[in-house]
Amino acid sequence: MAGLVKWRDADSRSITNLSDGHRVKLIGWVFTKRVHSNKVFFMLRDRYGYIQLVGDSERLGDAFKQVSEIPVESAIAVEGVVKRDPRAPGGVEVHIDKVDVVARADVWPITPSVAKSPEAMFDLRHLTIRGPKSRAVLLTRSALVQAAWEYFVNNDYVLITAPTFITSAVEGGATLFELKYFDRKAYLTQSSQFYEEAAICVFEKVFVMQPSFRAEKSRTRKHLTEFLHIEAEVAFADHEDIMDVEEELVKYIVNRLNELVPKEVEYVRGSRLPDIDSRFERISYDEAIEILQRKGFDISWGEDFGADEERALSEEFDVPFFVYGFPTVTRSFYHMDDPTRPEVTLSSDLMAPEGFGEITSGGQRIHEYDYLLSKIRRMGLNPEEYGWYLEIRKYGMPPHSGFGMGVERVLRWLLHLPHVRDATLFPRTPSRLYP
Ligand code: NSS
Numbered sequence: 049m050a051g052l053v054k055w056r057d058a059d060s061r062s063i064t065n066l067s068d069g070h071r072v073k074l075i076g077w078v079f080t081k082r083v084h085s086n087k088v089f090f091m092l093r094d095r096y097g098y099i100q101l102v103g104d105s106e107r108l109g110d111a112f113k114q115v116s117e118i119p120v121e122s123a124i125a126v127e128g129v130v131k132r133d134p135r136a137p138g139g140v141e142v143h144i145d146k147v148d149v150v151a152r153a154d155v156w157p158i159t160p161s162v163a164k165s166p167e168a169m170f171d172l173r174h175l176t177i178r179g180p181k182s183r184a185v186l187l188t189r190s191a192l193v194q195a196a197w198e199y200f201v202n203n204d205y206v207l208i209t210a211p212t213f214i215t216s217a218v219e220g221g222a223t224l225f226e227l228k229y230f231d232r233k234a235y236l237t238q239s240s241q242f243y244e245e246a247a248i249c250v251f252e253k254v255f256v257m258q259p260s261f262r263a264e265k266s267r268t269r270k271h272l273t274e275f276l277h278i279e280a281e282v283a284f285a286d287h288e289d290i291m292d293v294e295e296e297l298v299k300y301i302v303n304r305l306n307e308l309v310p311k312e313v314e315y316v317r318g319s320r321l322p323d324i325d326s327r328f329e330r331i332s333y334d335e336a337i338e339i340l341q342r343k344g345f346d347i348s349w350g351e352d353f354g355a356d357e358e359r360a361l362s363e364e365f366d367v368p369f370f371v372y373g374f375p376t377v378t379r380s381f382y383h384m385d386d387p388t389r390p391e392v393t394l395s396s397d398l399m400a401p402e403g404f405g406e407i408t409s410g411g412q413r414i415h416e417y418d419y420l421l422s423k424i425r426r427m428g429l430n431p432e433e434y435g436w437y438l439e440i441r442k443y444g445m446p447p448h449s450g451f452g453m454g455v456e457r458v459l460r461w462l463l464h465l466p467h468v469r470d471a472t473l474f475p476r477t478p479s480r481l482y483p
Contacts, residue, residue, distance in 0.1 A: 055075070056073055074128075107144070177473065206253065260277035270468050280450055349375070370398050
């Protein structure tokens, strides 16, 4: 079997440029199969998409019966000639005269009744990812990460990687996953932010793209226990500056997806991504509370938004918008308080419109040692747990700001997916640890 990839001389993407009668060798998987008396139609799936194969008893001779019995999802290698046919998807089909079964599939377990149950489909995720929708979602995810990467590299950021095993909480103890680290206790990281803060004293602008973990029991459409976290941190930047970065990044991602994966986006979403040119509105937390109270929500100043509030608020907008100035009591200790109004922080969440809600969260950090120490104490935390994080404030830590963005949240919004678990290859939720 070695050499099969080199043996291929066309694929579903390049074939549309070949003329009628051109002889090709293809490899891929049998996506669908139809048999009509003396003809068999395969939809061959490869890296780039789909191509229709036609086999008839005349060309295949004695092999016809065997070929027509090849199970779906078998990997095959075929030879044949290109034929244009407006009825074929993509306008081209291949009339095959030679078929090798590279890897024969068992009976495909995804029956119509399995397909009706989302849970059953996720139990078989190792197989269901082969479907056209998952394929398009995952390709869009890859393009989204590429676009974010491009944005940061084009703007002079340095990629760093931070540890996954950590010793203290960034975003509160309630959502830490605890584990045994030899004879000590450790946790899985919730955010690489603190490590980024150390690194900005070397590079000024840094970013990370790596998983974060949250022991979040909440069964919502926007929570995973493991998600891909894109984070950035910028030295000598204030809260307004970092909102500008988030806005630019989101606009860059949307434009780039329209260039990189327009077909996939349209297939999943049902429409092209609208261009976003206008400036993202910035509303205060106080204004957000007023909007919610007007809409009949029983929420008072100082409370965090729940899933329902977030949805209701973001239904009021049709492009992303920031909510800034969250109350100090609702935010983690590292946030800088607004000097003109210490009961709120210099922080913001970027909300996706149309009910999707929070996609990024960021703000300005406390960069002074004494200030941070007093806030850690004020919030009832133990300064000893934040030793090195405090210590970097003793050695030339400038004002700085940063944010984190959940890739699955952004993808869910852009593709209008029902749940964040649809936006990742093998999702992890409180009830799903397999496959
Ligand atoms: O908890 S955050 O709101 N903020 C942080 O972790 C900061 N330390 C990031 C930073 O400033 N460097 O999470 C940031 C984003 C949030 O807006 C979501 O988009 C995403 O991370 N996020 C999640 N996505 C999926 N599932 C869960 N559970 C989740 N939690 C946060």
